[in-house]
Structure formats: structure tokens, C-alpha cells
Amino acid sequence: MSTYPDLHLYINGEWRKTARDLPVINPATEEEIGRLPHAEKSDLDDALEAAEAGFRVWSQTPPVERASVLVNAAALMRKRQEEIATAITQEHGKPITQARLEVIRGCEFFEWDAGEATRTYGRVIPSGPGVRHVVHHQPIGVVAAFSPWNFPMSQPSRKVAGAIAAGCSVILKASEETPAGALHIARALHDAGLPPGVLNLVFGEPAEISEHLIKQDPVRLVAFTGSTAVGRHLTMLAAQHMTPVLMELGGHAPVIVCEDTDVETAAISGAIRKMRNAGQVCTSPTRFFVHESIFEQYADAFVSRAAETIVGNGFEPNVEMGPLANDRRVAALTELVDDARDQGAEVRTGGSRLGDKGYFFEPTVLVNVPDSARVMQEEPFGPLAMINPVASLDEAIEKANSVPYGLAAYGFTNRADYVDRMIEGIEAGNVSINTLEASLPETPFGGVKHSGYGREGGTEGLHNYMITKNVSHSLTIV
Ligand code: NAD
Numbered sequence: 001m002s003t004y005p006d007l008h009l010y011i012n013g014e015w016r017k018t019a020r021d022l023p024v025i026n027p028a029t030e031e032e033i034g035r036l037p038h039a040e041k042s043d044l045d046d047a048l049e050a051a052e053a054g055f056r057v058w059s060q061t062p063p064v065e066r067a068s069v070l071v072n073a074a075a076l077m078r079k080r081q082e083e084i085a086t087a088i089t090q091e092h093g094k095p096i097t098q099a100r101l102e103v104i105r106g107c108e109f110f111e112w113d114a115g116e117a118t119r120t121y122g123r124v125i126p127s128g129p130g131v132r133h134v135v136h137h138q139p140i141g142v143v144a145a146f147s148p149w150n151f152p153m154s155q156p157s158r159k160v161a162g163a164i165a166a167g168c169s170v171i172l173k174a175s176e177e178t179p180a181g182a183l184h185i186a187r188a189l190h191d192a193g194l195p196p197g198v199l200n201l202v203f204g205e206p207a208e209i210s211e212h213l214i215k216q217d218p219v220r221l222v223a224f225t226g227s228t229a230v231g232r233h234l235t236m237l238a239a240q241h242m243t244p245v246l247m248e249l250g251g252h253a254p255v256i257v258c259e260d261t262d263v264e265t266a267a268i269s270g271a272i273r274k275m276r277n278a279g280q281v282c283t284s285p286t287r288f289f290v291h292e293s294i295f296e297q298y299a300d301a302f303v304s305r306a307a308e309t310i311v312g313n314g315f316e317p318n319v320e321m322g323p324l325a326n327d328r329r330v331a332a333l334t335e336l337v338d339d340a341r342d343q344g345a346e347v348r349t350g351g352s353r354l355g356d357k358g359y360f361f362e363p364t365v366l367v368n369v370p371d372s373a374r375v376m377q378e379e380p381f382g383p384l385a386m387i388n389p390v391a392s393l394d395e396a397i398e399k400a401n402s403v404p405y406g407l408a409a410y411g412f413t414n415r416a417d418y419v420d421r422m423i424e425g426i427e428a429g430n431v432s433i434n435t436l437e438a439s440l441p442e443t444p445f446g447g448v449k450h451s452g453y454g455r456e457g458g459t460e461g462l463h464n465y466m467i468t469k470n471v472s473h474s475l476t477i478v
Helices: 041-058 063-079 081-092 096-117 154-166 180-191 206-214 228-239 263-279 295-307 327-342 393-400 416-425 461-465
Strands: 009-011 014-016 021-025 032-037 123-125 131-139 142-146 169-173 199-202 219-225 245-248 253-257 285-291 346-349 364-367 384-390 408-412 430-433 466-474
Touching (some): 009 041, 032 081, 041 169, 063 096, 063 154, 063 180, 096 154, 142 206, 263 295, 295 364, 327 364, 461 466
Parallel strands (some): 253 285
Antiparallel strands (some): 123 131, 131 466
């Protein structure tokens, strides 16, 4: 196993240590695996100055040249896949097979956005003789980006690739708990020839960093992925400066299982997907609404596959689920399960912490969970599924929409009329039928309601990082 990387800040094209550093912990063993330098205000000011200078250079760099840096960085990360995946499993705990796939997904974001960099077309608006109206899309400026710990490499990839493909410069504050993924992105871009200042990477006290950066004049966009509570706070800070935001926040994904579906296959696929990344995914399938005629069969098959999930250290062969990423999640899940049980939910499997070393939690399935249970409203962000019977598709859609979130939603059916009713009726940014895949680099991803706004990926993605400028040009003075 290669060793965990030596952690640094990355400012103006240089690697930097600081006077203060804090430990990074392996959640499977609770052992310290590295020391992370924390930025002081002076480091942040250096990053701001570098990002301003970097923007002047990068926004004037031809899109094909920008694209080439992105593609070359992705190629380097593909070559370094094993090294990056190893670091991710060390700091996050997920099985190494899932970490390897995450690295590839991160590279795909770079590759897709590289292509999009060359396609930020404007348009010509028809007008009278001697007059042209031309719409241009130009990079917005310096982006302050904040990425979370659940996908240490692919989450920051999404933001960094989109912003720099569009011609922006970035100050990224990645997660202090899982810093190596972002560090590897900076390393690959550095090695691929990204000019100094275009990407700056900082770590530290999250609230201090966001408060300091968001109020600065050069920062023209705040891009955040994380909880709705923090997203709301950052949106309010940004509003004081009229700075736009891109917010990818929490979810509480419903899964509607209709009576015509292949019950066993749908149940097994649900149980496997639920436990991916130990359920710490904003699109994780969570509230299962199953037609009452197939409810028992579905719940039995789901519970039996969930209970078979192999839990352990992500480096052990065949492990399907690692520990939770931190002890906060263990405490939060324990509380949610206890509350649901007290309110009458049946715990069909799991429900407790596993062992006394590492933040392991049992794959957990609750059935017949009352709407009043906290977990039916709050995002569990863990290996916890709730399965309830419904009498009709209308009831399922009503329940799907009954939470403030609207990120991903899933349906299982072969009936075209059911599909149509789900597409029309479900309040979510992403609806998937007969698949639990919610987003790909080439599809736009984002939420409605408290799940945020703006889209990442697809042909829509780069527009968050650009302004629209209309130019009216008369050939004679009028
Ligand atoms: P949290 O709300 O404290 O933190 C979420 C993320 O925001 C972390 O990466 C954290 O470093 C960052 N953050 C916190 N305060 C900040 C601030 N003032 N300025 C800038 N960044 C700040 O919660 P947590 O315990 O880390 O995670 C719990 C919840 O977060 C989960 O239940 C889930 O809802 C949400 N979450 C969502 C995603 C996602 O992909 N949408 C990812 C991770 C966490």
C-alpha cells in the first residue's frame, strides 16, 4: 500500500505548509494518517491575490488550450488511479473498489468539461439592417468553492473542472476530513501545466474561511456542496454582496416501486445501491414506497440482501461497505433509529454501531415507519433505508413530495402511464426510472426546493460559471 500523501496548501502554483496543522483520521482504525496545514487569513489573502492574477491570464487563454490542460490532468489522474484510490480509502473508509471508480468518475468530469470548454457558444439575434445583437458567454471571475467529504476526489473534480473549463480561477476549500482527493487534483493540474493562481487549494476552519472569502470583491461566485443548513448560511453571506451561488445540498430520495415491477430484482438492486458509500450520498435511495400488493415480498428480499452486506475495512477483499466517514454520523444515525423505533417503526435488520474500533454501523432497514419519525423528514446520510407500503401511485407521489428536499427520485415500473405520472408529478431535479443512477458527467445535476439550485454537468454545467453579455452593434451612429 502506498503511503498517504504529505498534505499542503496550494497557492499561486506553490505548495505551502503553515504554522498550525491538525490530524487526519482513518475512520476504519481511528488512527492518525496525516497532518493537514490550516490556512491563516494571510494565506487566504495570498490565494485571493493569486486567483485574481490567475483569472486575468486564464480567461484570456483560448478554450482549446484550457481543454488540453484539463484532458492532460485527467490522463495523469487515470495513471495515478491506484495511488489516489488508496488515499481515499485511507481517509474516507470506502472500499478500494469504490474508490477506484470514484477516481475514474472524477476524471470523466474533467474530460466532459474539457469538451464543453470549446462549446460555450453565443448567438446572433436577428435585427434590422446595419445592426447586430450578439450574445457572448464570458467566465464570471474568481470562484470560491467548497466541497464535502463523501466523495473526496469526484466532488471537488466537479467544481474545479467546471470552473476552470469556463475560464474562471478558483479558491477551493475542500474537506479537512478527506483532503487527499483535492490535493491530487491540484497536483495533476500543476503537472499538466495549469498557470499559477488558476487553482488555489486551502484548508482550515470552514466558517472562518467562507466568511473571509465570500465578502471579498474579487469573488464572483460561491459554489458549495454539503448540507442545506450550511448552504443556507453561505447563501445569506453571499447575498450581502449580491454574489451569485451554486448550491448542491441535501436530498432524501424517494423510490417508488410499482406493482408491475420485477420485485426481487428491484429489491436487491435497491439494497446494494443503498449501502454504496455507506449511504453517504446526497442521491442515496432512502424512502422506499412500495405498492401494498408486493410490499412483503419486496421488504423480505431487500432486508435479506442488506443483511448480507459485507462490512469492514475498505482494503479487505470483498468488503462492500466501509465505516461511516466520521463519528458524527454514527451518533446521528443512532439517534434517528432510536427515534423511529420509539415511534413504532420495525427494525428489520441492523440499527446499531458495529464493534468498538472505527466508525462502523450496521446496514439498517426500517419498515412501517410512521411519517412522524424524524428520519422520514431528515436526511439520514448513512446506510439506513425506510420501506413503507402505499395503496396507489398517487399516494406514493404525494409522500415522495412531502419533504422539503428535491434532489433525486427513483421509480420502478414498466408501465408508460406510470412513468409519465412520475415525471410530471415528482418534485426533484433528477428522476430515474428502473435505475438508481442519478447523474453522469453528461447529464445536468442539481436540486429543487431545499436541495439547492444551479446545475453541474451536462451542457448546462458551465453556464453557472459564466455571465451572459449582450452586445448591440450599429454600423452607423444612430
Ligand atoms: P456540516 O453541515 O457541518 O458540513 C457539511 C460540509 O460543509 C462539510 O464539508 C463542512 O466542511 C462544510 N462546512 C461546514 N460549515 C461550513 C462553513 N461555515 N463554511 C464553509 N463550509 C462549511 O455537516 P457534516 O456533519 O459534515 O455532514 C452532515 C450533513 O451534511 C449530512 O447529513 C448531509 O446532509 C450533508 N452533506 C451533504 C453532502 C452532499 O453531497 N450534498 C455531502 C456531505 C455532507
